[in-house]
Amino acid sequence: GENVEQHPSTLSVQEGDSAVIKCTYSDSASNYFPWYKQELGKRPQLIIDIRSNVGEKKDQRIAVTLNKTAKHFSLHITETQPEDSAVYFCAANNDYKLSFGAGTTVTVRA
């Protein structure tokens, strides 16, 4: 089955700086890569996703890049703000399910 590895497990950044989270996947058939943000005690919420026919996608301060050859994708958050503090999960589809990374706890220091 699909194996998704996510790094780092924790990330502390100064407000205004950028944050980068990286994920690798194992199944070359995966073609959908969402990123979810989960605040403490809340549900995971999709913040951005990318499909395998594009290499990069942006939405305001958030961007995701995909390298299919290397089987890795990354989340970039620019100009971080305190409300960006949360756990971020990457995922990749495998047949009919999503396999999630272990999560990255992002802390934005004021």
Place this chain on the structure above:
Amino acid sequence: DSGVTQTPKHLITATGQRVTLRCSPRSGDLSVYWYQQSLDQGLQFLIQYYNGEERAKGNILERFSAQQFPDLHSELNLSSLELGDSALYFCASSVGSGGFSYNEQFFGPGTRLTVL
């Protein structure tokens, strides 16, 4: 609010007991997914149903079972509960069945299960 509802919000029970968690998907969504999230753990996929039929299975224990009813709501049954089953259980829904053309999954608020 994602449009996915889960009940109950909290559940406290004892080891050896059986509980049922309920999920109603967003209007129009045919797929329901169940996930387990233990303390400080990621999201572990349990099982998926699409339009009443089981579509994918993850690391779901034999003590756990699920079904999706004709009105598309789903129930996750957990039996012979152990302390280690304490976790947050999320349900998610999507319009499609997954596979090649994947659609966003919308998560419900979760059910926090505590086994004492």
